Amino acid sequence: MRSILILIILFMFISCKEAVLPKPAAYLSLEYPKKEYKKLAVKRPYSFDVLKTTTIVDEDNNWLxxxxxxxxxxxxxxxxxxxxxxxxxxTEAEKLVFKHAVKAAQIIPKDFTNAKKRTFGTLYEITGNAASHLQFHVTDSTNNFIKGSLYFYAKPNYDSILPAVAYIKNDVLQLIETLAWK
Structure with a gap:
């Protein structure tokens, strides 16, 4: 019995020759195409720049x-x-934003004002596993009102889609900055 115990202890010391090291952290290497914008080609009471690689689906009631x-x-x-x-x-636009408060970790508003172009609005960045991660509304306060929401065709997993949200956020900012009423 004693010899078996010595053999087991000896075997444990002899069997481990290399120190076990933890694996280094891995990060996704995502590459997005260079951004080029074009004017919205669909006739609407508004116009703005859209990314050339996107597809525009024309919908009723001047929706897109x-x-x-x-x-x-x-x-x-x-x-x-x-x-x-x-x-x-x-009020309706804000209700739709705060509907995500149940799943959202944080809702960060950013206001926009361009008196020269008569565009006033707010962009909401919604963190966490909410259904929509960016929502915005823009108005001229007298005749026109636009609301936009970003959706992914996948189960929300904020950590996984964060790079794509950041990529599209720049397009939303471009849309807001180039928005013009007709």
Missing amino acids: KITYPNLKASIDITYRPVENNLKELL
């Missing part, structure tokens, strides 16, 4: 869907005329 086929994502744009109902339109 800007799709990112390679990222399996879309920005859904809804248009509503302002008819003495700006307060209701703003």
